[in-house]
Amino acid sequence: MQKKTSGKKDDNAETEKNSRKEEEFSESMKEPSQKDNPREAEAFFESIVRGSEGCLWMTIEELMTRDLVTVNExxxxxxxxxxxxxxxxxxxxxxxxxxxxxxxxxxxxxxxxxxxxxxxxxxxxxxxxxxxxxxxxxxxxxxHPVTISLNSTLKDVSDLMMKNRFDRVYVSENGKLVGIISKRDLVKEICRRRKMDA
CATH class of the missing domain: 3.10.580.10 (CBS-domain)
Known part of the structure; x- marks a missing residue:
């Protein structure tokens, strides 16, 4: 009997400990608007977008590979x-x-x-x-392959890739195939910009 009771106490203590950890984690993950210090909020946003903010709105025309090997149907x-x-x-x-x-x-x-x-x-x-x-x-x-238009932004293509787990997307202009952009292209550009900003 005593063993069962102490087991329950241990379980309750463990549950309480876990819930405290979850609360601490959720506090740390609060959006910047919920934080008390506006400077903290600003620093939080800067840490997220550093290196990628500048290129989010660039068009994929600047990043894509144009020299494609294709095969006729x-x-x-x-x-x-x-x-x-x-x-x-x-x-x-x-x-x-x-x-x-x-x-x-x-x-x-x-x-x-x-x-x-x-x-x-x-x-x-x-x-x-x-x-x-x-x-x-x-x-x-x-x-019916998925394509994206030439004037799409880096943000557009990264959203498409992440939501659908695509590694690469073909780029079309007026229905014609003009290029391809891959996750590697995006990573290379963002890392390049991060180095420049460092």
């Missing part, structure tokens, strides 16, 4: 495999005759086709079967 599957084998690409944009982004092929799709015999039964879907029989880029690509 009529290109044979073997040509697609060859491009992935020779180059360190994660994705390959597929364009139509007008230069518009028609789709994207990634390494997962390539491996799925090349290693179809090793694929678990659960993943053997009609789409996987159809792709394995595809003869050109159009028949194996992911359709």
């Amino acid at each position: 009529d290109a044979p599957v073997e040509e697609v495999f060859s491009l992935f084998a020779k180059n360190p690409y994660h994705t390959l944009p597929v364009v139509n005759k007008k230069g518009e982004l028609a789709g994207v092929i990634d390494l997962d799709i390539v491996l799925e086709i090349l290693l179809l015999c090793l694929m678990p039964r659960a993943k053997y879907t009609p789409l996987a079967a159809r792709r394995s029989l595809g003869e050109n880029a159009k028949e194996i690509m992911i359709t």
Whole structure:
């Protein structure tokens, strides 16, 4: 009986200790407007935006990569495999005759086709079967890729990437593919600005 009672006391003490820690944590995470000292609030904001504030509103045109290797939607599957084998690409944009982004092929799709015999039964879907029989880029690509416009800001593209967990986003202008921007591009720019401000 005594052991059970002391156990409950220990549990209560532990719970109280945890709730105090949570209160301290939530106090430290209060928005600056809730803090008493306006200088503290200002310093809090500065620490968050230092290095990134200056580039949040810059257009992605300044950061994106323009020299893209693309593949035509009529290109044979073997040509697609060859491009992935020779180059360190994660994705390959597929364009139509007008230069518009028609789709994207990634390494997962390539491996799925090349290693179809090793694929678990659960993943053997009609789409996987159809792709394995595809003869050109159009028949194996992911359709309706996400794009962002050329005049979008760094803030716009970072929001899109973080909310949807994209590593890279293609950039279009008047429907045509003009570039690509990746998380690495954003990190490099923000770090560069932080060094300049230090």
